[in-house]
Amino acid sequence: xxxxxxxxxxxxxxxxxxxxxxxxxxxxxxxxxxxxxxxxxxxxxxxxxxxxxxxxxxxxxxxxxxxxxxxxxxxxxxxxxxxxxxxxxxxxxxxxxxxxxxxxxxxxxxxxxxx
Amino acid sequence: xxxxxxxxxxxxxxxxxxxxxxxxxxxxxxxxxxxxxxxxxxxxxxxxxxxxxxxxxxxxxxxxxxxxxxxxxxxxxxxxxxxxxxxxxxxxxxxxxxxxxxxxxxxxxxx
Numbered sequence: 001x002x003x004x005x006x007x008x009x010x011x012x013x014x015x016x017x018x019x020x021x022x023x024x025x026x027x028x029x030x031x032x033x034x035x036x037x038x039x040x041x042x043x044x045x046x047x048x049x050x051x052x053x054x055x056x057x058x059x060x061x062x063x064x065x066x067x068x069x070x071x072x073x074x075x076x077x078x079x080x081x082x083x084x085x086x087x088x089x090x091x092x093x094x095x096x097x098x099x100x101x102x103x104x105x106x107x108x109x110x111x112x113x114x115x
Numbered sequence: 116x117x118x119x120x121x122x123x124x125x126x127x128x129x130x131x132x133x134x135x136x137x138x139x140x141x142x143x144x145x146x147x148x149x150x151x152x153x154x155x156x157x158x159x160x161x162x163x164x165x166x167x168x169x170x171x172x173x174x175x176x177x178x179x180x181x182x183x184x185x186x187x188x189x190x191x192x193x194x195x196x197x198x199x200x201x202x203x204x205x206x207x208x209x210x211x212x213x214x215x216x217x218x219x220x221x222x223x224x225x226x
Contacts, residue, residue: 031211
């Protein structure tokens with residue numbers, strides 16, 4: 001079975017440019033999470049969706065960040081305009097409600113560098 | 116705010132046993148997770164505790180004390196491939212809800 005798929009794996013861009021990160025969750029999973037990982041702050045939640053509906057976006061740093069989930073098999077995280085402080089690894093994770101521990105499966109991440 | 120603390124780094128010898136501690140002070144609690152993350156890779160699920168006590172899974176065990184806000188991950192018969200970061204995470208609410216992660220403990224296994 002394919003796991004969570006993210007693209008691109010690496011992105012290098014210049015300050016001010018728009019960046020779009022993509023995620024395909026595991027088929028059948030009904031929750032999707034976007035996390036960001038930096039050395040200073042560790043792994044932090046940005047936003048999550050249940051059944052394609054955004055539930056909590058309080059972790060989104062500011063209006064420059066936006067996320068969508070148009071259907072159960074695709075989500076995007078957009079940064080516009082990008083800034084050097086956005087440099088981090090962005091992970092997408094998915095899970096489904098099995099009623100016990102609802103383990104989250106992580107994608108390989110997108111390493112973003114903003115120059 | 117939510118507080119999850121774990122040591123930044125640990126070193127242990129191949130074949131030995133190591134215990135990685137995690138303490139938490141959070142506004143809610145619906146389970147504690149341990150994830151393993153090799154450098155440059157995604158976190159992968161190791162264990163889950165929601166009730167007090169020890170959960171054993173092969174060479175890995177995880178313990179939880181909810182009254183003390185404390186957990187540990189025990190790795191036995193260490194192998195070089197166990198060199199990785201170990202992330203402690205708390206789920207605050209029931210259901211398919213996000214995890215709050217500690218900053219991770221980087222474990223180095225030496226010969």
